[in-house]
């Protein structure tokens with residue numbers, strides 16, 4: 438297999454409403470679409486960090502630099518025994534996981550098409566209905582939070598997740614429970630707390646939540662294990678699960694009972710599959726999270742969400758939930774809380790060139 442051309446297309450799509458969590462807010466979504474052209478087919482990936490180092494150090498600018506100055510030049514023109522060897526090779530190159538994901542995932546799309554299979558089948562998943570969950574950000578007024586949940590309830594989302602931060606936690610959960618009763622609900626703290634907040638989690642423990650997502654900092658695995666030993670509610674790790682090694686350590690320490698896997702954060706499908714399998718072997722169910730990405734990245738998460746150990750609704754939502762527009766056709770739609778994947782080969786969705794042209798911020802091509 439030979440890589441003939443790599444195209445990078447940095448797009449920026451306006452959000453329906455600003456998305457706010459404990460670490461900041463964004464109003465537009467940036468994504469770098471990576472198109473890889475080989476002698477056996479064309480595939481698409483997405484490198485999708487949030488603007489302003491939202492979830493970590495990576496930004497659209499830092500990923501653009503890595504992709505355009507090192508990854509694309511290193512890969513273009515290269516030959517590999519097979520397509521998935523090329524995917525594995527991306528993991529050996531010096532770059533952030535967000536940048537690697539853009540390239541790595543494109544090879545899986547190519548390989549699935551080459552085999553005439555939908556991507557989920559290549560990944561080890563099957564054609565199943567994927568339940569979708571609603572995630573809502575932080576609002577200044579509790580009423581706005583309740584209104585956001587109310588607005589999307591008719592779509593039938595299978596669970597509701599609200600963001601919390603210090604000083605805005607128990608009262609939010611209480612308000613949601615009062616308004617909506619015993620809906621499937623949980624909280625995501627995005628690392629905002631530490632062990633000194635144990636009492637808050639003891640209080641939250643009384644609300645029959647499905648999980649506490651990432652209560653403490655990513656590296657605080659020992660402290661998370663202490664928390665897990667003190668509460669009934671399962672601790673779910675998100676930011677902590679950056680690599681196969683981090684996951685192994687968190688399993689060893691007993692830091693969590695549920696895992697949230699993000700393809701972007703772990704560097705692509707290869708590592709996401711390893712983490713999925715490790716958790717499965719340890720009896721820890723997982724689910725697929727999002728950043729959220731633009732359409733390509735969301736569809737990738739959806740394919741992964743059909744794997745057997747993905748046992749909770751995914752964070753992948755309808756295209757129009759977060760974005761005023763999307764770069765794929767058709768859009769992702771949630772019906773009665775369910776997302777469906779077509780059984781056509783590869784991603785199963787078309788990357789819409791007209792939309793890339795409309796939202797392009799920068800574009801660069803490598804090779805012929």
Ligand SMILES: [Mg+2]
Nearest residue numbers: 625650651675
């Ligand atoms: Mg999270």
